[in-house]
Amino acid sequence: MKTIGRGDTEAARLRARLGHPVIDADGHVIETPPVFMPFFEDYVRDIAGGDMVKRFRAVGGMDFDDMVLRPWSALSWEDRRRVWATRPSWWSLPAANSLDRATSHIPKLMYERLDDFGIDFAVLYGSRTLTTTAIRDAEIRQVACRALNAFNAEVYAPYADRMTPAAQIPTHTPQEAIAELEHAVGRLGLKAIMINGVVHRPIGGANGGAAGGSQGGAAHDPKLPNWGSGSGERLDALGLDAEYDYDPFWRRCIELGAAPASHTPGMGWGSRRSVSNYMANHIGSFAASAEAFCRSIFMGGVPHRFPELAFGLLEGGVGWACILFADIVSHWQKRNRKTIGHLDPKRLDRALVLSLFERYRDARFHPGVPGLVESLASLEPEPPFTDEWVQCGIDREEDIVRQFIPAFYFGCEADDPTVAWAFSAKSNPHGAKLRAMFSSDMGHWDVPDMEGILSEAFELVEHDHLDEGDFRDFVCTNPIRFYTRMNPRFFEGTRVEAEARQVVEAERKAAGAGPT
Known part of the structure; x- marks a missing residue:
């Protein structure tokens, strides 16, 4: 077995040459049910009673394998096509690299190996329990998130100088989101939060499916266009046309200093519904979900109303965001309230x-x-209004740049070449650089060797796609910007505290706030 924790790896040597910290904005742990479930059931029994534990067991728990993979595998091919059961992920965790697999399970081992990875600090998200925020039963969903957050807060507390877990915040309603936010951040002391940026609601269901308790909806209407209208469900991305007013939740995020990060897959809806091929479903999945959330938030005017907010869009890369940003600018140019008259x-x-x-x-x-x-x-019917940018508060193109760039941060993996696009001032409108941030995704199938992540990311510099200043922004400054935009003290007591303080001070000066 490899020597662990001595920092004599290629990644450790690269980190030493860089001269600045490396911050992983999105690493992953692999939950261990035999360790977690006894805690979970005791916790649920204490806060919600034994009946809730029974209800939880009856719906298959919160583990991805139990909720998604095994039910799909139990179907015949005929039944998979009959109900059109989307092929979920399979063989998605490290196996041959058993050390990496164990590292994802054991917090102390990951802590000890971070120097071998060349990583100074990591924000950690779940794997098997990422489905927790999407449990359809509202009571079970809320209790499950609370128990999971309590477990992670306890387990990772001894390693807070190098690692922090992200709390899972359900967002089917702003009320449940606020309740868990206040508990996870206000009481448990967790600093990072993960939200479900896309909520599936039945069309025509009771209250728009706000409770998330039904998979049904209006039957397909043959008069509607076949653009997803008749699926029985719609996507609510919490901004434009949201079922509820989520402003109270965004406001509470600001008050508690917690930047919401959407880590929501796009499989099982839209064009990613193959019953036979996981690769066909996974390619572009997180990008599709992130784009839907980002576009909804921007067009819904959330960055205009809350300029302090920072949103994380994780695991989808940044290429889609470069397209979205350019599209917003070009669409506004031709269809703003002054030019639409043409x-x-x-x-x-x-x-x-x-x-x-x-x-x-x-x-x-x-x-x-x-x-x-x-x-x-013949004239078209008169539109109800002609300014579709009214919620955004945009008077000129520069307003788009001012709102979009500091509001959105994009988790990009080490093998993502589109990071170069994000930093290409020549390619992006108004010379903007989108805020891509290094996200290892360690713990998942697309990372064959945790010790090779940083070196793979640095190939962007070696191949002349980024200069070293941009690379520093990618692996250090932008993750700090994201996590400290609403909580300047996020990195206090960590290995990167001094660097974070410098970035925060520089951001304040750039904003005209002056030194503290």
């Missing part, structure tokens, strides 16, 4: 159009075509 059907010069039909007439295109005059005279 598209008003009433402004069509029908006489001019008919004269051009006459000038360039042929056997098919001429002003005598039956119905042509009437078609040109």
Whole structure:
């Protein structure tokens, strides 16, 4: 077995040459049910009674294998196609690299190996329990999140100078989100939070499916376009057209200094519903979910109303965000409240159009075509409003940059070449650099060797895609910016406290706040 914790790895040597900390914005642990479940059931019994434990067992618990993989595997191929059961992930955890597998299970071992990875500090998210925030039964969902957060707060407390777990915050309603936020951050002392950025609600269900208790909804309406309208469910991304007003939750995040990070997969909806192929479902999955959440939050005006907020979009990379940012700018240019008038059907010069039909007439295109005059005279129904950017408070393009760039942070894995795009001032509108942040994803199948993560990320510099200043922003400054934007004391008592203090001070000066 490898020597552990001596810092004589290639990653450790690279870290020493860098001269600045490396912060993992999104690492993963693998939950160990035989260790966790006794704590969980005792905790649930204490706060909710024995009946709640029985109810929890009856719905299959919170483990991904129990809730998703085993039910799919129990179906015949005929039944999988009949109910269109999306192929879930399989063989998704380290196996041949048994040391890495054990590292993901055992907090003390991960703590001891961080120097071997070249990582100074890691924010850790779950793996098997990432489905907890999506449990449909509201009471079970809330109790399960509370028990999970209590367990992680206790288990990781001894390692707080190098690692911190992210609390799971259910978001089916703002009320349940606030309740768990206050408990996890206010009482347990957890600093990082993970939310479900996309909530599935039945169309036409009671109260829009706010409680998340039904998978049904309105039957398919043949009059509706086949653009996902008839699936029986809709996506609520908590911003634009949300079922509830989530502003009280965002406000409470600011008050408690907790930056919400969405770590929500996009499998099982949209085009990622293959019944046979996990790869087809997984490719672009987190990017699709992150894009839906980010676009909804921006178009819903959340960064405009709460400029202090920072949102994390994890595991989906940043390429999609570069496209979204550019699309927002170009769409606003052509359809803002001042330019939209050019598209008003009433402004069509029908006489001019008919004269051009006459000038360039042929056997098919001429002003005598039956119905042509009437078609040109026909106006679209008057829209209820014409400024679809009104919630965003945008008066000029620079407002888009001012709102988007500091509000959104994008978790990118070591093998993601689109990180270069995020830092390409020549490619992005207004010379902007999107805030990509290093996210190892250690503990999952796409990391074959934890000791190779940092070196793989540094290939962006070796291949001249990033300079060392941009790389520092990627692995150090941007993670600090995200986690301290609302909580300047996030890294107090950690190995990176001094660097974090410098970044916080620089951000304050850049914002005109002056030194503290």
